[in-house]
Amino acid sequence: MVNMERLIKNYSCGEITLLEIFEEIARQDGYVSFDKLNSLSRELRIPLAKLYEAASFYSFLPTAKQGKYIIRVCNSPSCYLKGSKSLIAFLKKELKIGLGETTKDGRFTLKKASCMGCCDKAPAMLINGKLYCSLNKSKVREILRGLK
């Protein structure tokens, strides 16, 4: 669980920014829940709408519950040329979900993502902030096995 008191204290003395509070919540809970935003709004006396409009903008701050592991496959042209499309198809088949969906057991969420700056080692994907590059099917299968 997120230590909201500590986050709010750090924010009040100017050590962290609002964005960093959101990121910390997303890192620990997997998403930024409405309840958390609500309590932040009360504590910080910032309108809930303002917090929600900021948090909901970012792709790395989901506002709905996600899988334990969020798989983001890079969809930039460099990765596309190196086969990110078939990688996504493979992941869909392997996890039995579509893009933007979460597996029934709540372990994996599959997403397409914008360029992650790994174009020289394409195709690439991020799983909970960890980068995997120069991917192929057998590598992906191994990575998934390691996470299960």
Added chain:
Amino acid sequence: MQVIEKTRWSGLKVALGMPKRKVIERVKSCGLTGRSGSEFPTGLKWESMAKERGKKYLICNADEGEPGTFKDKFILDNNPKILIEGMAIAAYAMGIREAYIYLRGEYSYLKKKLERAIRESGPYIEGAGLEIKVVLGAGSYLCGEESALIESIEGNRPIIRKKPPFPTEYGLYGKPTCVNNVETLSYIPLIILGKWNPNLLLFSLSGDLKNPGVYEIAAGTTLKDVLAYAKPSMEPKAVYFGASGGCLPYKLFRDLPIDAKSVSENGAILGARSLIVVGQKWNAAEISKVLSEFFVHESCGYCTPCREGNFRLLEILNRMCSGKGENDDIAHLEKLAPHIRDTSACALGKVSTAHLLCGLKYFRENFVELAKGKKSIGLKEETEKCR
């Protein structure tokens, strides 16, 4: 490469012994321009910052979201201390005591490394009276634009601000703020020591190549010479300049020097110097579809042309690529794309259709064969459910 030279902090020492005015003068006279693609003279920005009084901020823009660009990551990963030294010199010259490095969320794994480099540089940056903090972004392309980046640090929805006032007058928390790119700041120590070679430029090369990576290329080198090292894995068809620079056919560009002038004379934009080499087997419409997906995902939604226009473009391109092209599809694309370019509110919206305009100009036959609806390149529509 000049940018990976090991830091001995001698640039900072020399700078601290010089009057602030002289440091700015030197940066100005050497002709350094913003390396994010904007090419704004760095010295001029610093000069207007130095005139401002009271609290001010320095922000290092490490949010390189442009597809195909990874030169800043290369510096952050291999030589973060030269960046920190550059920031310390910049802060001294402009009289700044507080600085931020806005690191993109995709590079979160570099945050610890960067913070360690800052800790290790402690005595030196304290000598310049500076405090540096790393702020992590959360996956937004738009935050690479300086005013959106400032809104993001402030905790607001990162929508681009109207200019003027420019950040150098009204920036972070309403104070004058200087936003510089990683590569730009990393050259500062070398400039102070008189070791900087302005003719050497960093390029990110990717795509259908055997040796992709960051290359340092002398001004005036032709594409053919560069590709002799990067080794295409198949006969090249076109070169895309990131997502927002458009493209040029390989045949046309092969013998031209890779510089902003020769690229823009042919209707594309060099930008942040990322070259994505696309092989013969690809259809230009397919690449445009991928880039359209990117812009639909990253459009902030503030202005209608970019938000709705790109959405419609993607709809048409999806249809064409899945073998359901219609005869008037090209006419629609040709009407919509210039409209988005001319009426979008910010620079990112204005360049969001460059790939399509260049694609239609140079590879029209690719689009025509799909518009006839007879050929499918085996693409099924794949749209992620809305967030």
